[in-house]
Amino acid sequence: MKKNKSKENFIITLCDGPSCIHNKSKELKRDIEIQLEKKGLSDNGRIILSGCLGMCSKGPILIVNPGYTIYGHVTEKDIPEIVESHLVKGKPVSRLIIDEDHLYNRFFRVFGDVGFFGKQMRITLRNCGIIDPESIDDYISLRGYEAIAKILSDMKPEEVIEEVKRSGLRGRGGAGFPTGMKWEFTANQKSDEKYVICNADEGDPGAFMDRSAIEGDPHTVIEGMIIGGYAVGSAKGIVYIRAEYPLAITRLEKAIKDARDSGFLGENILGSDFSFDIEIRLGAGAFVCGEETALIHSIEGSRGMPRPRPPYPSVNGLFGKPTLINNVETWANVPVIILDSADWFRKVGTEKSKGTKVFALAGKVKNTGLVEVPMGTTLREIIFDIGGGIEKGKKFKAVQTGGPSGGCLPEKYLDTPIDYESLAKAGSIMGSGGMIVIDEDSCMVNIAKFFLEFTQNESCGKCTPCREGTKRMLEILTRITEGKGEQGDIEKLERLGNLIKKASLCGLGQSAPNPVLSTLTNFREEYEEHIKHKKCRAGECRLLLDYVINDKCVGCGACKRICPAGAVSGNPKTPHVIDKSKCIKCGQCYEICKFGAVDKK
């Protein structure tokens, strides 16, 4: 840690992810400083802002070290008590401690114990929340940049590649291509220039793993890229990151500068012959740029459109040179593999999928946030054991993985152990790690429409199947949710979907129909109800609902006054009635009623 560590008695970590900032974590930092000043403790410890810790539903989160005491739902009023009781008297404030076995807790308590195989296991996010992401000293103190020293002194590039290959690491961006093979292809190319790219264009809605990894531990990604550069013979790295992530960008900029100042980046790293430097390029809000060839076009300063592969970027990439592209999470695994050996890494996970995967758990689940679990953990364990089950005692309906390229899995797949193959077999994909839990209140046709709207909107327009096909599919889905579905629509969706999958140019189009096709397989009866009976069982498709006034009506007349279609009739102080034939289903009567007297059926 910092040089004056002899004086450091405690470290207070505050989460500054968006949810915690919203709950005033930054104001808390100031309050803590004031309290420490009062007690004369200001020089005895320090306060760290950690980046998103992933315990979003319990924010703001405050961790006191040593001891890994995690406090949740902390307010300004609690600060004096925490300082007085915990820091002065050494007695943690038990009423604020999050003690249940949730998300990180278990890991924090046993941190350092490699034999830990609980529900969660943290490799990628191993340092998040433990170190100060803006301090390179903190990173180094936890064996940071040691892997660089190891490869530069002991390992030839081929040996590094062999180790990564042996580890079984596969691309964490979603497709799961073996990372070591990608490295080998790039290394085998003869060229005066080669590039190493980190894909941090995390575009899946509901996914924020990469942002957290960079905000909480930017040096890991940098170290991974340096190792990659050494292995394939490249001197230049580029991080392509979303412009929507300002905090991650700032932390990364600082980390690159610090690494350069410390001799881990730049000319002759650690006195060796190897030189490598990293620059940051910003995206500009185009989902398709997560596709590697589109990403390359974007870095080149053009419209981010994909091109057919082969040639793959490992042969012909950025500026026509061999290029190695890996995702943030993949890079973050690399230093661990080098340092702790491929043999150790292989022990975690399933036969074909090694290591861990980070998921962003969200939707209708009690504990939302980031989860890192070994491959092979079941969906049930993530959603019910770690996530705490469904909110408000509702019934589980589906879990959506893989974002707009993935699918919706019903209850029967809950015991599926997660790896690339099993999720694909179930009709979804691993994807980059978004995991959205859906309960009985959501309409599956509507969910499918939501994802298709997204891909339709983000389709770059280059190839016809994706550009036109998704538009036609969306028209059919819209028609169904508006009660105008026709006999044969389901078959049309299936035919179109399969065609788009086969004929599209890039991964965006090839996977765009997945949410529709998977809901057609697993929730076909909902589509049929919409089309045949013009009913939406979840009550989400408003045009399929009937608005009816029940006996709670006191005859206040509010609904009658607001109805734009003149469909409500009734005398003052007597129950009113809605004329179905005139009702345009705008829902205004439902919203204005103070007595809960309007039902949606």
Added chain:
Amino acid sequence: MQTSLENDRMAKLKKYMADVLEKTDRPESYLIAVLHRAQNLFGYLSRDVMDEIALTMNIPTSHIWGVATFYHYFKLKPQGKHSIAICLGTACYVKGAGDILRTIKKELKIGIGETTEDGFFSLHEARCLGACGLAPVVMIDDKIYGELTNQKIIEIINNYRKRDRKSKEG
């Protein structure tokens, strides 16, 4: 006529482009970075600004236009004083962001990508702000508001209006 403020911004942009041209042998690959800088300074990308970039960087305006229209992040029209970005990510969506959006549209009488008549609010959609634990959320300028209801969002909008009226009076 250009104001001195605009001249000043243009000077900053030109300085930025000069730095780019000097430090790299592939200046065209920095076009997106230049556009980011320009939007940062001017709030949006006007035809004049794009022409200036074209001349300085020696890139056809047609190419710049193509790039600027491709990426959602770039705005081609002047923006309102406050930008409201409603998150339509999956988590927000399943928690009712659609309803919130309808309410905002009705309250402001504008659609997505539009600016209110008084130039006070612009409405945008965002694909996941990464605050899924607070779903549904909106981001107004740089501030996130979460766990929204139809009532809450109207209150928030009204607070912005009130504050603005006060600052005008005071």
